[in-house]
Amino acid sequence: MTDGQSLLLLFVALYLLECLRWLPPRSLLLLGHGSSWQARRPFQPVELAGGSPALLAFLPPLQAHVTTLPWLLVPAADGLEVRADRLRPLLLPWERLSLRTEGRTLHLAPGHRVRCLSEEHARQAQQQVQQWAPLAQEAREADFLRHAEATLKSDPLIGHAEALTGQTRLLRGLASLIFLWTFGVLVALYRWLGDDVEILWAAGVLFVLQFTQAVVFFRRARGLPYRFWKTLAIALLPQHAMRAADHFCQVAMPFPSHPLAARSLLGDEAWKKLAAQVWKQTRYQPAATADLQSRALESFLGQQGLAVADLEPAPAQQPGSALYCPGCQAQFQAGVSRCQDCGGIELRAF
Known part of the structure; x- marks a missing residue:
């Protein structure tokens, strides 16, 4: 392997690392621009420091991204219910809570923490739990x-997505050009010219593109932390120049929106599929607050013109089956009344 090939592999590895994000496991990442968006979940089986990895779109045309978050902390009569991952929710008694924030992590009690989207979100969650603790359950x-009603409103999320799209359009365009020049033109020229001095001219063009990206970023990044150092990295390192727009996308909304607030971004078909998943995870997961969350979701879905019955269609009946579980869709013969895999959910007849 030549020095040029080794350098190219290093750039690829560094670029993929720049595309990696550690997000709350139950978050939903929205990727796109304009009216074209898609949803992606973090890889929940892997968790480190309360976060799971999610890979941003790394091929041109590069996209903006927005992170949404379902309800992680819900008040129950006997304590605070923590729904930070896909496993059974955890119920922490109110008297055990010892709240403090550390960056974007909210520590609830010794050994128990949740990862938020930003330091501001962590402080908001801390204040909210502190307000709940002395109140009556009602x-x-x-x-x-x-x-819940505030997080399900679509206007803040749509406005944020539109602002990001416009703010990062030029940066994403230049980033796509830098990507194609780095991993396309330079590779082809290196294969053709080898280590000759002519390849330095192509590398000079790459530096000009990076410098242009750095100037655009610096002019638009007023108010972003570490603006100068980020600009310097964009000017000198291709992988940072390709992901320059991400610095704007990482600025969190004033408060996190629920994934179901993204109906107009995802489109009706994808949104209804997401709504069915969220409803089943909320209504049929063994939890002390399933009824409370279901009330919030049922009210919202009704406003959206979607009946709960539409989210719970019966599966195609298999021979010999008489009952099915509305949560996991498993089918059973007569004589069984509850699905033990779903925590004792009552079965329904076909």
């Missing part, structure tokens, strides 16, 4: 329902 539920 007051907690009322406050949670108001919070």
